[in-house]
Amino acid sequence: MDTSQLLINALLFVFLPLWGVVGFFDWCCHRATQIESTSGLKESLMHSVMGIQVGIPILMCLLFQVNVLVLLVCLGAWLLHEAVAHWDVHYAAPRRFISIWEMHAHSYLATLPFYMLAMIFIINWPVVLDLVQFNWAGQMSLTRVDNPHGGEGYLAFYLTFMAILCGLPYLEENLRCLRQALRQRGRAA
Template structure:
């Protein structure tokens, strides 16, 4: 098996699932510290935004050929994710206890996107060169991949996995925080 395929398999079957598992551990920590009663809906929404910020480039890399456009989206998403992550911890640290388990989950949630981005750069090195040399002609549109990474069913299984370990838990967190916020705003009778 060639090096590029080994890196793709590491991304698909190690790094992407680990990112989801780290997100689930983080959600468990939020639940244990009763986020709905402490930092509330604002922090919960930041978590959802960060998931979307990493989810979009992941889907783009799974569905489309990596070109300059896709790399630019990946880079922008990573920078925005890191900015919101910093803001999230700054906001939450004064409102609730951030446990050692949550700090460890955050370290994975911050480093895995960086490592995945680095691996995407290595796998697509000629495109990286085009990016930095501003050779963008013909590389600013999305082109569907002919052959799916990980086989035909990978994307379906990955999306189901992520819905179970991240999508549904964070939706539950948002609903829980929204209910608490509405209770606080409701006039006492």
């Protein structure tokens, strides 16, 4: 097995699942601090936005050949994720208790996307060189991969895993926060 395949396997079977596990742990911390009664819907929506910001490049790298366009999307999404993560903590810190466990979760949630991006850059180094040398001709379209990474069933497994571990919990958090916001608005009226 060559180095690129080892890095791809590390991404597929270590880093991507770990990102989901830590996301679930972070959701547990939010639930324990009753986010719906403290920082509320605004913070909860930021969490969903950050998940989408990392989810889009993950899907693009799983479904399409990595070219300059895909790398630009990955880089842009990572930068936006960092900005929203900073805004999230800045917003939440004065409104609710952030435990040491949640801070540890945030450490992973902030660094894992960077490490995944770095690994994608290493695996696709010739494309990175094209990116920085502005050799973008013919590399600004999406081309499906012939052989899906991780085999035929990986994408379905990973999407199911993430839906159960992160999608549904964060949807529940958003709904819980929305219900609380509507209750508070009803009391104020």
